[in-house]
Structure formats: structure tokens, C-alpha cells
Amino acid sequence: MTVSGSTLESLTQLLGEKGVRREADDFLPEVILKPVSTEQVSGILKICHAAGQAIIPIGGKTGLAQGIHKTGDELGLSLERMNTIEEIDVHNRTMIVQAGCILQVAVEAAEEQGLLLPMDFGARGSATVGGAVATNAGGNRVIRYGMMRDMVLGLEVVLADGTVVNSLNKMIKNNTGYDLKQMFIGAEGTLGVVTRVVVRLRPLASSQNTALLAVPDFPKIIELLHYLDSSTAGTLSAFEVMWPEYYEFITREGSVHKQPLPHGSQYYVLVETLGSDSEADAENFESILGQAMEAELFEDAVLAKSQSERNAIWEIRDDVLELFNLGPIVPYDISVTLDNMEAFVDDIQAGMKTFDDPICIIFGHLGDCNLHVILGTKTPEAFDPHAQEELLYTIVGRYQGSVSAEHGIGLAKREHLHCSRNQDELALMCRMKKMMDPQNILNPNKVLAADFVSANA
């Protein structure tokens, strides 16, 4: 630990002993600062800016891109003590919440007022609102409600030099100059520290209809998506596709999951609508699927007839951790346009055949162009994450896809960013980083390496 003693002393003076904690960890900073107010965050940044001391903003530690790993002598900055829901404005349908609030707590508080904060993903119980903003989180309902960026109306942000920028807009439309908040959303804490968020809330849905469909070929998946998107008039809230390797492993003999549909199909598609009239919507959902069946867009289907049947289908889709029983694997998070998706998957499957005992499992938010690709080998000795990564990202580049659809770049994908962003885009990112954080103290080396920024800004 080579943080200077005098810097730590100033920080302890500012935050008290409770605000400066030591937590041994192989990957995260050892010293975590825990401010209780925006003023304290500002004070921290002022001290660190003067001392050239780097910090890493830390949310719920649920990220998948090593966005909070240390790369040197950074201090951690956790907003866990800044977790208050400050306002739910039921007239205007907005929430003002401190960045350290757990996502699920915010979602439940909105629900108590009959309102929906439509961000939903597996780590909802530990991820923070600030982390979701910093990574522009996605999840299960993007097709209907968009990503975190689409839910944020305003932000309060502390800049590298400690300046607090209050931009807590609550209005849906506000074209007064540059839309500053956009810069910080998805920047993974490298341009500023988000301290408070204004979130737009929506009406809670009062009906939910869910089905699992077996689809015989890829063109029919696209047809089905377009058909449902058109015929459900904006109420389609999930279109999740599982390739058979995923579905058949998760629902294999002896698994905790029953098989809602038998094995043997090419694709399994989870579809869901959120509506406002339970009886009419259920009828309508059935009739829409009936027409799709007549048009042979799928070959088999099961409709959830109860909440427990719905949960059972979602639990299959969500049981990603089970895949780690297959052998050593790495989960990837890519996007590719729908017209390229089938060829993209073919290329990956063909490429993985060059490995011994390969694992190649694909599923994801197809309606958003987003696939999760799980690669590995059944025999640990054949596991070569570097080679499989090269294979995957080369193919991503070939189809002009994205190496990160929703997880972000962090450290984990930094060296592959160039597969999805060209030199001019990267140079412009470097200039933004340099302008916002000239001393490179805000989550340095994440997204862009420090020396890459210096060379290109």
C-alpha cells in the first residue's frame, strides 16, 4: 500500500474512522472510503486531485468486466452509506435516489407507490443504482423499456477536481444545451462519480403473459420477433432465446428444472408481454400465439398458467451459474445485428470445434441484438481462455458486432475494444477522458489504458 500517509490522514479527518475502512482483497483496493454525503465525495476528490491519488468508485460489486479491480494504488470509493431514496414524486412519476441505493430497494419503493422502475437483472439484490448508471445496465426488459440510460432524467455528479455538478433534471423534455448526463452514463466511473440520480418511473403493469416456444430455424425466430413486436403493440417486454445446448443442459435429467418443452428443438424462445387488463390480455396473448402457430412460426409451445409456472420458465433462463458445472468457462456478452446473427453463431460454433471437448453455449436477449456466449472446454487441461477469446472477438469484429452489449469494458475487455470501436472513436474517447480527468485519478486504466489515453488525447 503506497497511498501517502498524509493523504490518508486528510481523508480520515474528513470522513472519520468509519469512513476509511481496510478490507483485504486480492483484486479490489484495500482501503475503501465510505462517505455519507455528496459534500464528502467532493471533499475526497479535492484531496485526491491535489495529491494525484487515484480512486475506484465501487457499487454492488456485481459487475462482470473487472470495472472495480485495482491496477495500482487506487483507493476504493463506496457509496454504500449514501443509499437514501430522497423523493418519489407520484405526480411527475420520478424518483430521486442516492447512488448507493440497492437497485431492488429502489424498485420495491416505486412499486409501493404503484409505479415501475423497469430495470431488472439477476444481480438486482446487490447491484446499486449508481452502478447501473455507471455501466448503463441492460437486463431482461430492454426490448420494452430500454437500458438504464433511457430511465435516467438527471444526475448529480462529482468531477475529478471535486466540483459538484447538480443536473437533477426531472422533466422528460429539456433541450437546454448539451445533455451532460449522457457523458457519465456508461462511462464506468472514469469521467465523474455519480452521487444522485433522477429516475423516470412508469405505470406498473397489471397483467403479465409468458410463454416458452420451440422454434425450428433461425429465420423463423426473426419472423416471430417481428410478428410479436407488431401484434403486441408495444407490450412485448421479453424475447429471450436459448440455443438447444443451453436449454438441454439446464433441464437435463436430474436437474432441479422440469422441462416445460421436450428436448430436440433448434431454439427455445421465452416471450412475455406486460399489459393492463389481465383477462383481455391473456385472451389476446393466446390468440396472437395461435396465429403464429398457424403460420408455423413455432412448432411447440407452453403458456404459463400461473405465477409459479412463469417463475419456472424464467428460472431456466436465469440459471446461468449452473453452466459452471460443465467445466472451466468464460461468459461473454456480445451484440450483433439480427441479419448477421445466424452466420455469426455458425462461425463461433465452427471455430470452437478446433478445441478439444469444447463448450459453446449461447442464449440471450435476442430482441436487443444481445447474446451471451459461454465458451470453455470440458477438460480443464484443454482450457485456453486467451485463444477462445481471440476466436470470439475476431468473429465479433468480422460482423461489426460489439464486444460488450451490456456489461461494459472495465479491464476485462479493454484490449478488445478496438474490435468494436475504430481509431477515431477511441481517440475521441481519449480526448474526453483527458479533458474530464487530466490527472487520470478517476478509475484509471478502465475502459482506456492510461498510456493509451496519454498517447491519443
Add this chain to the structure above:
Amino acid sequence: MTVSGSTLESLTQLLGEKGVRREADDFLPEVILKPVSTEQVSGILKICHAAGQAIIPIGGKTGLAQGIHKTGDELGLSLERMNTIEEIDVHNRTMIVQAGCILQVAVEAAEEQGLLLPMDFGARGSATVGGAVATNAGGNRVIRYGMMRDMVLGLEVVLADGTVVNSLNKMIKNNTGYDLKQMFIGAEGTLGVVTRVVVRLRPLASSQNTALLAVPDFPKIIELLHYLDSSTAGTLSAFEVMWPEYYEFITREGSVHKQPLPHGSQYYVLVETLGSDSEADAENFESILGQAMEAELFEDAVLAKSQSERNAIWEIRDDVLELFNLGPIVPYDISVTLDNMEAFVDDIQAGMKTFDDPICIIFGHLGDCNLHVILGTKTPEAFDPHAQEELLYTIVGRYQGSVSAEHGIGLAKREHLHCSRNQDELALMCRMKKMMDPQNILNPNKVLAADFVSANA
């Protein structure tokens, strides 16, 4: 005209005689450059950057904030010859279009493929796609589909020094580093010149239901909005409110417009849904409104039973030009949160009573927090636009509203930007402007005055 002869010569060499046109105008630049390719735009910027020559990007000339007025010796830069729709990808539901394409042309091209480009506002027939991006246009369907920002997936932009940044992303999800396009959307041509746009397309709606409702008081408007928003499950596509001064003048005796509802109510609300099943949606719309009537959320209603009845209702809402017959007026474009809106309007109406023969007419996209406020005086000699503006924007500031909901800042609202943005936000905007355009050649003095940028960057 004091553009240097050698600069003009270089530009003529680059663009040919057809690409350098003189067009006498009191407000716009006299010399308009008309490139035919991104390479030419890049060449223009390189020449202008080297010469310190300012340019003003010009779209369809339909803006309402003096965003293309000259402030010195700027050259105009019109992309009217770059108007090609380069691709409509029906699988991926995206369009790649050059910035000079007329919005309506793009909308109709999407429609021919059964797809919706959901941007719709009065100037659709002359506004350009690039202009809509540069001003982050809003319009009549924001409540359902969002603003232009929400429809843009990717951009190609030419920077101040002529660098072409190709960021033509076609994927819905793409978290690979900073989302650069956001910086240019709504920046009114001050940070870069948008040359190509990737637009997200949606399924065309196959049903449309429209009604005009008479509502007795303001709290019931909010109740009605929330009720409809919940009960129409995301299909509500317009919630437009007219205060009685608007409705009664537009439908007065002798007007071309019939009165769908009699005069005498407090508020007139145009509501519309876009759906996918014409028979079921019409029934559903009627039943939803029936319940609202039972709950006394409105006191009178008329449902459009044909396209011509629908058009007649929309024509009342859209006949803003008719207001110029009242006397000298200025139309303003403000936002305020719904919880503050009634008090906000009360204050304006009270304030305008201090003028002789005041005109104070209010209507707008209430579902988006956005009101158009028309202020003036019936007697031209009492017309004092400066004083009424001060009155209005002081009240906007009091309620933390926005001096521009959808029209932008340009020159027209620049001096009032501080009513809606604090000093820290403005300083950050100046730093962005300085970084992106150090010589201040991109639409200088718009949004931020040149000396303000110098003093704050």
C-alpha cells in the same frame, strides 16, 4: 463579406461552382457551401480549421431558436445534396440515411417497408434528419417513442478539424466505451457536423384511436394522464392539452375549424393510442374512456370515428400559425414538472395581466412536461417582447423549469440558458465546446457565446 478570398478559392476548388452558392439573406450567411459527400464536408472543415473560418450547419431552416443565424462572417454549410437513404435493413429494423434527407422522405421510405420512423412534427416536410438530430427534435409522439435522441443508434460526424468519426452503430445495445453520439445529438452543430445517421425503426401501428376530451380542472388532467398511461399499456401516443384560450380562438365563429366540443370547458385534451388490432383496440379505447367518464375524469368527449374526424381534431391542435392573427406574439417552448404546472401557469397568467391587452395562450405536449406558451399583446404599441420574456423566464426559473423543451437554444434563448442550467453545468458545457472546437469555428455563439466559452473553459 469578409471571408478571405483564398479560403473561398480553396473551397470552390474543392466543391466546384455548384458547391459554393451565394444567397442574399438578412439573417443567414450569404455564402452557402453545398458538399455532396462526407469527404467534401471533411475537406471544408480542414480548410476552415486552417483558416479560422467559422461555419454554420444548415438543415431545413425550420428551427425556432435562431440556430442558423449569422453572428459574424460565417459560411453556411448545407447538406441538402447529401440526402440519400443508403439502407433500410428490414431484418434489423434500421435505416442509414444522409443528414440532408428531408424527414418526411425518410418517414415515407420506412413506411413503404412496413416500418415506422416515429418522429413527427409540423415541419416534417422541410426539416432534415440531420437538423432533427442536431436539435434533438421532439414533436407529437414523444410520450410513446421518445425524442430524436431515442431513435438514433449511430452517427457519422465530422469534427472541427475535419476528422471523420464513423460511429454508425446498428445495434440496440452497445456498451463499448463512451457513447460518443450522445454528445452531438442536441448540440445544435456546435460540436461537430452530423453527416449520416442510423435510425431505429419500429413496427407500423395498424390501429389509431383518437378522442378530444373536455376536462374540468387541472388535477383531473394529471389523473387522466396517469389513468390512460396505465390502462393503455404503453400504447398511449399523444396527450396534448389545450387551454380554453387556445381552443376557443382556433374554433371561434367563422374559423375554418368546426367545434368538436362546445366552448366553455377549462381544458381540452387530445388523446391518441397506436395499436395493432383495429377492432379490439377501438372497443378497448371506448371502454377505457367510458370508465374514465364514470370516474368523472372528464365532462364531455368526442371520439374520432373516421380518418377525417381524426384529422379535424389534429388540425385544431396544429393550427398554431392562426394565433398570429391575434396580434404580435412570440411562441415559447418550456418544460415544467407536472406537480408545478398549474401554479406555473397561474403565475404567467397573473403576470401577463400587468400588460395592456395581453395575449397569453397555452397548449402543448403535457404528457412530456412540455408546454408551448404564446405571449403578446393585442395592441402592437403595447407589445414588449423583452419584458414578457423576462416575466416568463423568471417564472420558469422559479419552478426549475426548462427554457427550451424541444426547440433548442440557438441565439434566441442563449441569454436565458442560466434560468435552466446552473453555473457548474454551463462551465462544463464550455469545457466540452473548447475541447471539441478550440478555434470556435462550429456554429460559434450558438447555445454559448464565444466570450462566455473563453471565460469559462
